[in-house]
Amino acid sequence: MDKLICKCGHENPPGTILCESCGRPLNEQEQSKKLADMRYEGTARRSQTYNKSIIDKIWNFFSSVKIGVGIIVVLLVAAAVGTILPQKQYVPAATDADIEAYYTDIYGSVGTVYHALGFHDLYNSFWFIGLVGMLAISLIIASLDRFVPLYKSLKNQRVLRHSSFMRKQRILAEGPGEADTLKKAEEKLAELKYKVSTDKNGLLAEKGRFSRWGPYINHIGLIIFLFGVMLRMMPGFYVDETLWIREGETRAIPDAPGYVLESKGFTLETYTGEGEEEKFGEAIDRVGTVAKNYQTDVVLYKIPEGALPGDTADMEVVEEHAIRVNQPFKFDGYALYQMDFQQDELKTMSFALQNKETGESRGDLTIDLVNPETTYELEDGSVVELLGYYPDFSGFENGEPQTATPLPKNPGFLVKMTTPDTPDGETSFITIQNTVEPLGDNEYKLAFQGVETRDASGLTVRKDRTLPILGLGGLIFMIGVAQGMYFNHRRFWIQQQADGSILLAGHTNKNWFGLKKDLDQVTEHASLPAYRDQQEDMEAQEKGEGEQLT
Template structure:
């Protein structure tokens, strides 16, 4: 069925229009005759009200629904709340096995929580999907309403239909003696004093103020959309990082996902004295200050795990990192998070002893966390054959490592060079053997000798303590990059501007026409009808018509 949307004034309205775009006459027959008109969007046609919608229209209608938007927000809030039941995985340092950790720490419910992926709620596809749907809803809701509203407000007609005027929130019908156009001019002057913009057309008048407040909700939407885009942008690695790195003293470690390296030159901790502590804490160690003397390096060459070359590092900044005093460089921030007091071996420079010629060669550098694949000691080449960070023996007496931490490191080298067999000789070396493993190095090398893997000719010796580098402290740094945060603040500021516009200013319009000495006035505001009734009554009183503001309330009169 084709709907006739042509008004009696001759204006052709789009399908779905409720009030004529020109004169304001109601075009829908089922509107209640005794109640004020619904003035949202000035009765303009919206795409979401289109008859016989196709697939695209149905998708548009879905996202343009305010009810759907509210449900999406509720679901997102519920999901965000569920994500706070247990700590998220991202809050832990060096979490190698999340499933085992959650089960051991939080029991069966923790294991279920981790299995369902709730331990990574805010990075999950469904949570990000909800945010995308909320953003889509904001865009569609805004476009569905702001375009018709802009069209209606930018093409307002001064002379409106009598039905339109008599069915506004604020209505007055009375007789006007004398010159109608002069009275219109006087009334318009009174409204201008109240900061209304006034247009006249013969014996008809339109006065309006604070139209800009109608755009407040849509400016708010723009801010929220920018805010959501910034939040989603934090899922892009280059835009956001929130990681933790542990660095021993005198160690340089790469910051994951970047070409930057950070070195812990020295760690300092200062404890409260007993007299500085309250009675209940006396006798306990409480850190007053802990500080990492850090140096940040940028990799300039061989940055991609080149096994043949060490990365070339260039110092870019130094800073003493303390709590709330991070190292900052080009958006990268390193915060002091925690520390651990534990002696660790960082590097040794052993000598290679040759019993046959009673000679020693070297020293050569041996770093615990990043040992070189090949080292040179005099004429001999030492090829790293195996590494046991935390040496131990399994039930069958075979070498194994208890953990990935260098608590009791052992290195197996294949030595090649002059006067040696072509395949070389195997030797194991313990830089810092535990009390239980002091004789194990010799036992294993003797077993290699029995197997024909070496001749027992070589041994290792550090000699002076200056060839040993220890770490007393391990510092834990929180590495943050948040390039989206400025956009979050800008979005929040725009959203706040929209809220202020919508809450503190009210769009007010007054229409009137005089026909053969009879005045018909209608006024509308989206908020605070008492205010517009008072302004209208005040202006009328200055023009000789005294009326009680309450008598202008058409909603009161229609009840």
């Protein structure tokens, strides 16, 4: 493409609408318009200038606002589709294969396709991240392509513009002037905080140019925000883990190396509806119980510097803390949230060693289901020996009792009971539902007496080092918005011809009312000719014609 040479002799890049130097319209379409297109000052968007190599073509693709909007629409639609079926973290399946099977089993072929396309884990699917990345590219390139020529154009703008440019501005005044009109106008404009520059017989007054950078600042904020989100994928920046801990347990905190947590107890309090809490009475009557507090009391330990995982001997207490809902325990950049609980898991079981016929008891024993002992000696010399313990008994395989999980949900015990009456001992396999006597009938049995229970707390371990970056991105975003919204770029061009007549044009990127108010003051002070709003004139004319037709 060739350069566009204006009548004033200035060479403009191809695609320019208004001459960079004098402001004359450069194509027929623009010439025939009554008002000039002042977007980007009539400069050529850089991408339109060159379109030769493959790099240029890719560049131009991303420079298009239409493409940018298209990507946003696709992202919105994808996010909407992602809400139709549950995301994978809300599906009751753990392994990848189970999750895949779940979608197929529950939702049929729709679920299969949904899973295959990655909708089940939308924010981590490669195409979704790819699209967000393309949006970021589009933001950067489209901004660069518009900002650079706009910046150059505003930086190099000339005071004297061609009369055709001035007459195509929305605010226009033409008429006779005095000898000191320009001087007075300059005074007043300077008083109104305009930056005034003069050249020969003309002046340019400008205010609030920085408002034009608002959208680009805004985009910088968005890019920083997206960068912060991208950092979350890097190891060490973002942790979001679940830790189940039971009362009395000590557990290493996942993804927090060196930190160990002990649970002292979980509490669930409900409102009583009495005394000061009487006001909750109605609600309690309606729904049964109303929770007042979910709390896990914990002790945080730190393994000393240089100590290894598993070396718990020299652990130091960092802090004792009560974790409540919405009151996380914060330490060293981490936060522990009270998220879930499980009440009344079995902790101990008590039995009485009883003679089956007489019912006479030889004493009680309590088995700690978390850490059982091998032998339990009773007062009169009887001994109960634990031969096998299966915390979550799930049946026999090849004659061997099996456990399904390590948690004491359905404990099974293989015991040998020895009493003075039965010195050879009797063997029994006990579960909650029944007792099996594998080696023939016994004289004695363990009669179930009672249980102690404990609660489990579901905690969320979170660390987010990207928050300051997200905050910064958001702040810059808002600064950009304010800059573009609450400030206006106002300009006046005034020229006095040899015969003393005045030509005045005004432009602003928004808030024409404010511009007119400024101009009213200048007009009064410098006795400028009355101005007209050419756009309002045009609208009034169209309306008039419309009324005549009807």
